[in-house]
Amino acid sequence: MKKLNKLFLAMAPLATLVSLPFAQTAVAHGYISKPESRGYLCRLTQNTNCGNVVYEPQSLEGPDRFPESGPADGHIASAGHGAFSQLNAQTISRWTKRPIKAGPNEFTWTFTANHSTRDWRYFITKTTWDPNSPLTRDQFEAVPFCEYSGHYKQPPRQVTHLCNVPADRNGYHIVLGVWDVGDTGMSFYNVVDLMIDNGDTSNVYWQDVGDILSGRNLTVGSSVKTRVFGSDSKDLPSLQTVLEIDTEEAGLSGNWPLALAQKINESQSWLQAGQLDENNQIQPMAGRNEIFAQSNSGISSVELEFVQAPLPKPDFNVSGLSHNYEVNDNAVSFDFSVDISEKATITATLNKNYSSVLTKIFNVESGQSELSLDYPEAQAGHYNLVISYNAENGTTDQKTYHLNIVVADDGGDPDPIDPIEPPKTNADFVFPDSLSSYKAGTTVLQPKNGKIYQCKPWPYNGYCVQWSKGSNQYEPGVGLYWNMAWIEQ
DSSP: OOOOOOEEEOOOOOOOOOOOTTOSSOOOOEEEEETBOHHHHHHTTSSOSOGGGGTOTTOOEEESSTTTSSSOTTOTTTTTOGGGGGGGOOOTTSSOOEEEESEEEEEEEEESSOOOEEEEEEEEBOTTOOTTSOOOGGGBOSSOSEEEEEEEEOOOSEEEEEEEEOTTOOEEEEEEEEEEETTSSEEEEEEEEEEEEOSOOTTOOEEEEEEEOOOOOOOTTOEEEEEEEETTSOBOGGGOOEEEOOSTTTTSTTTHHHHHHHHHHHHOSSEEEEEEOTTSOEEOOSSOEEEEEETTSOEEEEEEEEEOOOOOOOOEEEEOOBSEEEOBTTEEEEEEEEEESSOEEEEEEEEETTEEEEEEEEEEOSEEEEEEEEEETOOOEEEEEEEEEEETTSOEEEEEEEEEEEOTTTSOSOOBOOOOOTTTTOOSEETTTTGGGOOTTOEEEETTTTEEEEEOOTTGGGGGGOOBTTBOTTSTTTSTTGGGTEEEO
């Protein structure tokens, strides 16, 4: 196979990474970022049920010089790492595939800790490979179709190679990229799941996998999306197409099916919608359309999901609350006004130290209502008061207030306060509520100091969910190492 010698190098400002607590033996090094490797697509959540590789797609390191040595058969995708064994699952529909055309293609490595490099080599599955069997050496060609020398030098943070993908490959294939480190006896192994189009349709036929039925109008603000399923009934979200309805005309039953079919055809290659003609061509039509998948795509069915436009929320305002409340006869009364433009149920919940102290429910009519929450046997301290509504039309929302209960002479004159309003000053959560859902960009309010913190981007966001009452080193603004995980806003 003729080797293309053109080498493209591109620099990217990528911060040096630290080893996350999830890694036990691997050290951060590098991964194929274009087309995205299997492990990197796990990091991007376009592959699911991946295990710990979502934190460390850069750590797929194993013995060097594949295929003579290297990871054992059946463990190639994980580089032989037990911590990343989920990557070894192999069926025709298990993994998200990136579409490319046969011929010249760019493969880009992103390095998080670059090393002296011996070479990069790229292997591809044979024309006779079985996508429903484990990845073994016998599934790949023994000779790389593309390779570049590293000259035992350190590469920049990103390196791009131009490789000629064999023209006799069509449909689902896997490229195994191997980066051989020059100053150790190890290599990094990345498998890339690809749907290759070489223009040959002689052995490919279109199979009917779903329908786009007309007959219903869609409202402005609603949407219709495809749900694509593999042969094992696994949902394939990367193949989803979403059509937003932005005008009344676009939502008419004679219009949106055609628009959805056209959008599918523009965004997909092995999935098309329309009517199949005698020349094996698929043409979108007004009204009903069929959805077709290439016979070698691993797609078994496509369903439509309709998402209704969100209901309008009523106007909702709370007033009359103060920063400080004095204990009077061992009790405190929180008097406030609620002004809401729709009949609703109002819930007032007083919280202290992450636990609810008191809850009261009020049924109110549209307009302003004077409400009161009595707290007998009140104790001094910092609290937050959450006032939420459940409107008659089914919508909900809430406002959060932070206040202090003080004994006589410990507080000042009550000052009116404003709620923390999203999105300008309100956080997504009050720490540590909904801890497991924190991700990069999540903002939390720290009730201990009234400040808002944002979870750092990957790879630091893994620290944001690490908290318990007995282990709070990453607690925002409080823990010893909080600034490894959080940015004060």
